[in-house]
Amino acid sequence: MSTPTVGVLALQGDVREHLEALAEHGARPVTVRRPRELAEVDGLVVPGGESSTMDKLVRAFDLQGPLRERIADGLPVYGSCAGMILLADRLVDRAPGQETLGGMDVLVRRNAFGRQVDSFESDLHVRELGGEPLRAVFIRAPWIEEAGPDVQVLARVESGPAEGRVVAARQGRLLATSFHPEVTGDHRVHAYFVDLVRRG
Ligand SMILES: NC(=O)CC[C@H](N)C(=O)O
Numbered sequence: 384m385s386t387p388t389v390g391v392l393a394l395q396g397d398v399r400e401h402l403e404a405l406a407e408h409g410a411r412p413v414t415v416r417r418p419r420e421l422a423e424v425d426g427l428v429v430p431g432g433e434s435s436t437m438d439k440l441v442r443a444f445d446l447q448g449p450l451r452e453r454i455a456d457g458l459p460v461y462g463s464c465a466g467m468i469l470l471a472d473r474l475v476d477r478a479p480g481q482e483t484l485g486g487m488d489v490l491v492r493r494n495a496f497g498r499q500v501d502s503f504e505s506d507l508h509v510r511e512l513g514g515e516p517l518r519a520v521f522i523r524a525p526w527i528e529e530a531g532p533d534v535q536v537l538a539r540v541e542s543g544p545a546e547g548r549v550v551a552a553r554q555g556r557l558l559a560t561s562f563h564p565e566v567t568g569d570h571r572v573h574a575y576f577v578d579l580v581r582r583g
Pocket residue numbers: 430431432433434435463464465466468493494522523524525
């Protein structure tokens with residue numbers, strides 16, 4: 384699979400930046416809005432946005448069942464911010480009636496960093512992405528509050544009041560970050576994900 388087809392769930396949120404970052408790293412990027420489009424992809428990005436809105440749209444577009452099935456079948460999925468929330472098996476501070484797709488054995492807290500620090504940037508050292516620190520942009524971001532034994536922690540906040548909080552993790556073919564790597568020029572997270580898709 385030299386040029387994998389990688390979808391971006393395009394119901395809501397920042398889709399275009401992900402498509403560009405995926406193309407840069409050798410994937411054939413496509414938008415996914417319908418079950419038949421989901422059936423064509425080798426991997427999927429669930430972008431940031433607003434997780435309860437995205438959940439409603441996922442259900443309105445009859446994608447919840449097909450997405451859960453493909454996740455259970457081992458589809459590689461990368462969730463950023465709201466996407467991390469959608470991949471979580473358990474949520475704190477969910478909106479009324481909000482559901483997730485699940486797949487990752489984590490407890491995720493929405494809007495975890497508090498209102499006074501809606502958005503911020505921070506450098507993270509992510510061993511899997513090589514030596515250079517990664518500039519991470521957090522926008523009303525969640526964090527992973529608890530992670531099961533099969534979850535590999537990839538990055539934690541390195542300073543400030545949230546020091547030690549888990550903001551990137553992987554469980555098998557599922558990858559999640561609290562932050563938005565698509566808005567910086569450094570797309571190593573996308574490269575890592577495309578590699579994960581290629582390995583099948
Ligand atoms: N940038 C984001 O994706 C924010 C996520 C948003 N706070 C939510 O709950 O869905």
